[in-house]
Amino acid sequence: MKHLWSPWRMEYIQDHTRASGCIFCEAWAGGEDERSLLVHRGQGAFVILNRFPYTSGHLMIVPVTHLPTLALTQAALTVLRQVYRPQAFNVGANIGELAGAGIADHVHLHVVPRWAGDTNFMATLAETRVLPEALDETYRRLRAAWPEPKAP
Numbered sequence: 001m002k003h004l005w006s007p008w009r010m011e012y013i014q015d016h017t018r019a020s021g022c023i024f025c026e027a028w029a030g031g032e033d034e035r036s037l038l039v040h041r042g043q044g045a046f047v048i049l050n051r052f053p054y055t056s057g058h059l060m061i062v063p064v065t066h067l068p069t070l071a072l073t074q075a076a077l078t079v080l081r082q083v084y085r086p087q088a089f090n091v092g093a094n095i096g097e098l099a100g101a102g103i104a105d106h107v108h109l110h111v112v113p114r115w116a117g118d119t120n121f122m123a124t125l126a127e128t129r130v131l132p133e134a135l136d137e138t139y140r141r142l143r144a145a146w147p148e149p150k151a152p
Contacts, residue, residue: 022066027048036048037051077089079142079147087116088114089111090114091111095107
């Protein structure tokens with residue numbers, strides 16, 4: 001087995017449970033862009049470097065308004081919580097074929113419910129996906145739980 005050392009990650013591991021404040025709100029309000037690694041200030045969002053990056057150039061695009069999720073994403077999370085009761089979620093976008101985008105010409109977000117002990121490791125170790133429910137049943141359950149649009 002090979003080992004890849006990244007001792008700078010220890011600071012993140014030990015300090016990931018900050019007691020006060022939101023680091024993004026603090027960066028936006030602080031006015032010290034270089035110290036905060038804030039690269040660009042837009043009207044509704046800003047761009048900031050990840051202080052503990054996965055690769056060089058790892059950016060985060062952050063809404064100025066302190067929100068836990070985006071609107072339609074929030075609706076999806078609400079329905080998934082109601083129907084499947086997951087413990088957490090992965091939400092992300094794969095931009096470009098080399099990043100894993102199966103449909104590279106139309107950007108989209110993935111919302112993946114997660115549970116302790118789920119079998120996500122199977123795809124990596126055994127090249128196998130474990131899906132505990134038929135896709136048409138998943139559709140039926142989520143469609144039934146999705147809120148109807150409100151009339152104007």
